[in-house]
Amino acid sequence: MWCSGCGNGLVTGSLLRAIENLDIDTSKIAIVSGIGCSSRAAGYLNFQTLHTTHGRALAFATGLKMVRPELTIFVIMGDGDAMAIGGNHFIHASRRNIDLNAIIFNNNIYGMTGGQASPLTPQGEKATTAPYGAERNFDIMKVAVATGATFAARATTYHLPLLDKLIEKGVKNKGFSVVEALTYCPVGYGKLNKKGDATAMLNWYKENSIPVEKCTTVDHEGKITVGIHHHQAAPEFVEEYTRRTQGVKR
Template sequence: MVVEAEVIRQEYLRHDKKFPHVWCPGCGNGIVLGSLLRAIHALELPKDDVVVASGIGCSSRLPTYIDFNTLHTTHGRALTFATGVKLAKPRLKVITVMGDGDATAIGGNHFIHAARRNINITAIIINNNTYGMTGGQYSPTTPYGDKSTTSLYGHVEHAFSIAELAVTAGASFVARGTVYHASHLDRMLEQAIAKRGFSVVEIVSNCHVQHGRRNKLGGAVKMINSFKESAVPIAKAKKMSPEDMQDKFTIGVLCDVDKPISTEEYNRIKQEACKIDDYEETHKRKETKVKRHEE
């Protein structure tokens, strides 16, 4: 394990990049980064063929540190750029890394449409229930009643459930993991990246500096440990009553279906369209019209 960690560190981190990273000590983003690299390593994907795109926020700094084709885009728009990359060069493996605000507030529309479109892209969403980088404002996943810098009286709105949203929007593969269950997360990411179709992994993470501190959830260790209690495997959750599931969430694969991928469907259209030469036909008619006019 130690040897493998060293191999991954040497192979995939950008050593010419100005480390240290921007994340606070104890942030879950580093665990996600490690997990993502282990998944890519396990799948033996050539580095030249991997594109990692992100939006804006703490989580979205992740691609900067890793040695792939990396794309740090505008807030909420990672999936739109990823769609362009994937359509222009379908052979590339395209992965996006976003935060909860990034993917489901400002980028919410792109998120549901990417899922509906079922393009072969993997969306990793690190959910820490807040906008950490801008100082801890409430996000679409901030729990009801929680305090944030924009809800000091307690939050009056209800939270999105990101993974369930992705299922409803039509993603081919949806899973949820946490930064506590790191080896489980490795497997989830591996499956998602290997999946043909739009795959989503929601990763429940901690922002002890912003969300945790304001809601007295403890430091990094306490918050990460709390996921051990609050995360319930899907099979186990099915046997539990709604009361028992109060303040808990499921982890595991929520959805894994096979359906036509729009990139591949479009390739078929390209092949058929190439055969059609309606052009000459359509314009011959117009040409004769013009000639008549000139006469």
């Protein structure tokens, strides 16, 4: 499914290593995905996998988590899937602090349909539907933190050991965890913006990223901040609902 040079396989690899390290019973893992390049990862994984409709993966996962709270649920989405068509579900999953692990494969573009602008296409950069430059873009970390997510972290496909760890930490957070995995699309975003091949794009991530912890001490203007942006416990939605309703009698 994925083009040669695509970074999505690297993110999927991180997810699998994190699952391996966490040593979770695989029958208690569900993968829910939306529509787009990254969401096709579900079909490659030998778990209980649910490939849903465009933008709605978090809403499907909300219903599933409510009736199966024992499941560890990963919700795989692309940047357009999670932040454009699925933006409403994202902010409300975040507000509820439901125990889902959102893994957003951010390649800054709509890849499957051939390179249209997403809310994560950096402002001014080109896309087939933004030939004169893209609109102002979102910062997923800021959206996640502002809407109530209890864990928000980012890494790129250059920082795979970090990405593994962030996914693991996200799973350990009892609540809504957002891991933004910056991947790259050499044939879509890369080609339109003259970013070079896959190796060049990986190197770009290497040279333009900075650990978020260092942001207070050095100039990080224009750099990608990687690491844990936010981690603060709060009551989890399904546990709260169960607590509030368990005494209810006919």
